[in-house]
Amino acid sequence: MTSTVHRTCPLCEAVCGLTLTLDEGGHVTSVRGDKEDPFSKGFICPKGASLGRLDEDPDRLRKPLIREGELWREAGWEEAFAAVRAGLERVADRRSVAIYLGNPNAHTMAGALYVAPLVKALGTRNLYSASTADQMPKHVASGLMFGHPLAIPVPDLDRTDYLLMLGANPLESNGSLCTAPDFPGRLKALRRRGGRLVVVDPRRTRTAALADEHVFVRPGTDAYLLFGLVHTLFEAGLVTPSHAVNGLGQVREAAKHFPPEAVSPRTGVPAEVIRRLAVELATARTAAVYARIGTCTAEFGTLAQWLVEVLNVLTGNLDRPGGAMFAKPATEPGVRRGRPYAVGRWKSRVRGLPETNGELPVATLADEIETPGEGQVTFLLTVAGNPVLSAPHGPRLDAAFRQLDFMVSVDPYLNETTKHADVILPPPRVLQSGHYDFALLGFAVRNYTRYSPPLLPLDGQPSEAEILARLAMIASGLEGDLDAFVIDEMLRKATETPGSGVEGRDVAELRAALEGGTGAERRLDLMLRLGPYGEWAGKGDLSLRKLLDNPHGLDLGALEPRLDEVLRTASGLIELAPRELIEDVERLRGRLAEEPPEIVLVGRRHLRSNNSWMHNVGPLVGGSNTCTLQINPADVARLGLGEHAVVRSAKGQLTVPLEPTDTIMPGVVSLPHGWGHADSAQSVAADHPGVSVNALTDETAVDVPSGNAVFNGVPVSISPTGVIIAQ
Numbered sequence: 001m002t003s004t005v006h007r008t009c010p011l012c013e014a015v016c017g018l019t020l021t022l023d024e025g026g027h028v029t030s031v032r033g034d035k036e037d038p039f040s041k042g043f044i045c046p047k048g049a050s051l052g053r054l055d056e057d058p059d060r061l062r063k064p065l066i067r068e069g070e071l072w073r074e075a076g077w078e079e080a081f082a083a084v085r086a087g088l089e090r091v092a093d094r095r096s097v098a099i100y101l102g103n104p105n106a107h108t109m110a111g112a113l114y115v116a117p118l119v120k121a122l123g124t125r126n127l128y129s130a131s132t133a134d135q136m137p138k139h140v141a142s143g144l145m146f147g148h149p150l151a152i153p154v155p156d157l158d159r160t161d162y163l164l165m166l167g168a169n170p171l172e173s174n175g176s177l178c179t180a181p182d183f184p185g186r187l188k189a190l191r192r193r194g195g196r197l198v199v200v201d202p203r204r205t206r207t208a209a210l211a212d213e214h215v216f217v218r219p220g221t222d223a224y225l226l227f228g229l230v231h232t233l234f235e236a237g238l239v240t241p242s243h244a245v246n247g248l249g250q251v252r253e254a255a256k257h258f259p260p261e262a263v264s265p266r267t268g269v270p271a272e273v274i275r276r277l278a279v280e281l282a283t284a285r286t287a288a289v290y291a292r293i294g295t296c297t298a299e300f301g302t303l304a305q306w307l308v309e310v311l312n313v314l315t316g317n318l319d320r321p322g323g324a325m326f327a328k329p330a331t332e333p334g335v336r337r338g339r340p341y342a343v344g345r346w347k348s349r350v351r352g353l354p355e356t357n358g359e360l361p362v363a364t365l366a367d368e369i370e371t372p373g374e375g376q377v378t379f380l381l382t383v384a385g386n387p388v389l390s391a392p393h394g395p396r397l398d399a400a401f402r403q404l405d406f407m408v409s410v411d412p413y414l415n416e417t418t419k420h421a422d423v424i425l426p427p428p429r430v431l432q433s434g435h436y437d438f439a440l441l442g443f444a445v446r447n448y449t450r451y452s453p454p455l456l457p458l459d460g461q462p463s464e465a466e467i468l469a470r471l472a473m474i475a476s477g478l479e480g481d482l483d484a485f486v487i488d489e490m491l492r493k494a495t496e497t498p499g500s501g502v503e504g505r506d507v508a509e510l511r512a513a514l515e516g517g518t519g520a521e522r523r524l525d526l527m528l529r530l531g532p533y534g535e536w537a538g539k540g541d542l543s544l545r546k547l548l549d550n551p552h553g554l555d556l557g558a559l560e561p562r563l564d565e566v567l568r569t570a571s572g573l574i575e576l577a578p579r580e581l582i583e584d585v586e587r588l589r590g591r592l593a594e595e596p597p598e599i600v601l602v603g604r605r606h607l608r609s610n611n612s613w614m615h616n617v618g619p620l621v622g623g624s625n626t627c628t629l630q631i632n633p634a635d636v637a638r639l640g641l642g643e644h645a646v647v648r649s650a651k652g653q654l655t656v657p658l659e660p661t662d663t664i665m666p667g668v669v670s671l672p673h674g675w676g677h678a679d680s681a682q683s684v685a686a687d688h689p690g691v692s693v694n695a696l697t698d699e700t701a702v703d704v705p706s707g708n709a710v711f712n713g714v715p716v717s718i719s720p721t722g723v724i725i726a727q
């Protein structure tokens, strides 16, 4: 007997609905797009289609591993948790404990619901995550402008008339901080209805090829280009902000330093193109500017994200249909309270880098492990992360992790990072886990909700939620049911909040009404009921029951203007010129005068890959090698290169196969990240090792306001193999 089941794909931000066929042994025999999902409507990509293979990968860990010298042995769960407890008890000072959270935490219920209590229980400020190797500039810009780090607008993709996209390649990545299943189809629809798509990228990507116009830009210079656009809007009298703002005059003053003629040589974009783009943006019926990883992981990442929103505001496109809008996710807390957003509330011990969103930059994790003194990190917990391959200058972390007294990893794989752990705690298979996109639905281009319950029983091992809850209990020394505690806290607050919808009601009675087979499900039920469409506090009848009754998900409508609900600044206005960012403009001005490096390195993504961890699935790594150095043929000829070349940076060198292509600008080369599996314990990945680009990236270079790593615009030199360069 086979069975057909439906669930959300957990592998990227597009949240596609999948329809799986399982045989009686619970093995996946086919994966298709779920045609009845109102958001993804049957879309699927090669990664989603490989979900069954990934889920049943024989190299996935099924039991905890405990290290004995250089060897590993499988252990029972109680023994593994006892080993973690003993390791933590050896730490005299909790300041020496660090936690690193990787990208999949944004995709798991465990990450959304259990990481915060775990971090609290560990009682340390040494919190690091992939966010400072990714989107922290967006949080900082939104926090300072709109008062909340999650108030990140998304382009209203299905209605806009004009989309200016910088540093994103959704035809390969399927989109990021813009949840839009079938992103390619939505871009094609934009053009079909007469809209215009302009892509700014140092490479002519598949997305650029689909666009009306592709603009080559020198890596790391988007902030100059965006300032050139802002300058033109003021110059041409095209500024029509749709909202009350603070700081308009300061933005005008700052932009005076960046006329198109001044930024053109640095960006490589002709001044007349900058002027034309500004006019197009301002005069389109509706328009949105959207910028992603290429512009975030750069030296002026926060300034670039700020200027993106400045443009959306100045052209009157923020918070209106067809412009840049805020999603309204079904689990959004009714009342967002707290102090106004601030950065730098504390600083890192060694380099004095400011905290952002309660985190320290991953670019300084190695410093904190290597540098003796009070608070030196000696105990590390990683959850769903592979910083040895994904963080800047990964080889230094590889060496630093060897110095740790104790390391614990929650991860399904023995890999370049977890090989340093003393204990590895593997989460169960994807199909044994419930799934709800708490994080990603806050950035969706349509309001939408869907819950996927676990499809297969747990067979005695803990869910990832239970693993993290157990670690939190070990760290806090408390006993009891973490979920019950969280639920009671939330209910108490809601019942005490005037106008909450449950004001004055009895906590015990509300608690008893919650449904769900696990603590995580009951917490989801509570969040749905208290959310904006919820049956308790919202304007609808959402609850876990309703989602279980609608396994293909529910459309909650097109995005609607909601800036009033989203704004959390002390002034109650959009802060167009936050002090921290205006100060950073000086750094930008200073760099304009400097001679740029001759050759710079950027990254890229491939459709069938996902950061560092999907290289063990045969169908995804088959075919031609994708870990190649893209380079313009003119540079190949100029430098006299053969099939391979040596790339050197301030931090390291790699020998790489070349992929000459005129789709990349002269003076720019590109390597994808996440490779470098030469010593991997994973059999397929070890056969397709590639090299780690993060052997070249520099952990000492960060975007100053956010502490974010710089992966794009890294200065490198390139020489033929076999040539020895005198140092």
Ligand SMILES: Nc1nc2c(c(=O)[nH]1)N[C@H]1C(S)=C(S)[C@@H](COP(=O)(O)OP(=O)(O)OC[C@H]3O[C@@H](n4cnc5c(=O)[nH]c(N)nc54)[C@H](O)[C@@H]3O)O[C@H]1N2
Pocket: 101, 102, 103, 104, 108, 130, 133, 134, 293, 297, 383, 384, 385, 386, 387, 389, 390, 391, 410, 411, 412, 413, 415, 427, 464, 603, 604, 610, 611, 612, 613, 673, 674, 693, 694, 697, 711
């Ligand atoms: N040079 C360069 N470096 C980059 C980037 C770049 O563009 N260029 N991109 C950056 C970006 S955007 C990101 S997000 C980071 C990613 O950085 P990381 O999150 O540190 O790295 P990933 O490669 O995503 O590793 C994910 C880990 O999670 C594990 N995992 C997978 N699923 C689960 C699960 O369900 N539960 C648990 N517990 N573990 C799971 C995998 O085995 C793997 O070990 O890399 C950054 N690094």
Ligand SMILES: Nc1nc2c(c(=O)[nH]1)N[C@H]1C(S)=C(S)[C@@H](COP(=O)(O)OP(=O)(O)OC[C@H]3O[C@@H](n4cnc5c(=O)[nH]c(N)nc54)[C@H](O)[C@@H]3O)O[C@H]1N2
Pocket: 012, 013, 103, 134, 166, 167, 168, 169, 170, 172, 173, 174, 175, 176, 200, 201, 202, 203, 205, 217, 218, 219, 220, 221, 222, 292, 293, 294, 295, 298, 602, 603, 604, 605, 606, 607, 608, 609, 610, 611, 712, 713
């Ligand atoms: N298939 C696949 N999908 C993924 C991932 C994956 O690894 N593989 N990773 C996921 C993750 S963690 C993330 S964060 C998202 C990222 O999603 P995207 O932001 O769409 O990421 P990329 O596809 O790397 O596209 C970034 C583009 O920026 C360009 N670029 C580089 N430097 C610059 C610059 O200085 N300026 C400008 N304007 N452009 C520049 C690059 O050439 C590249 O085309 O993708 C997610 N989805």
Ligand code: SF4
Pocket: 009, 010, 011, 012, 013, 014, 015, 016, 043, 044, 045, 046, 047, 048, 049, 174, 181
């Ligand atoms: S686009 Fe993303 S969510 Fe959709 S099937 Fe592919 S990996 Fe899964």
Ligand SMILES: [Mo]
Pocket: 103, 134
């Ligand atoms: Mo990412």
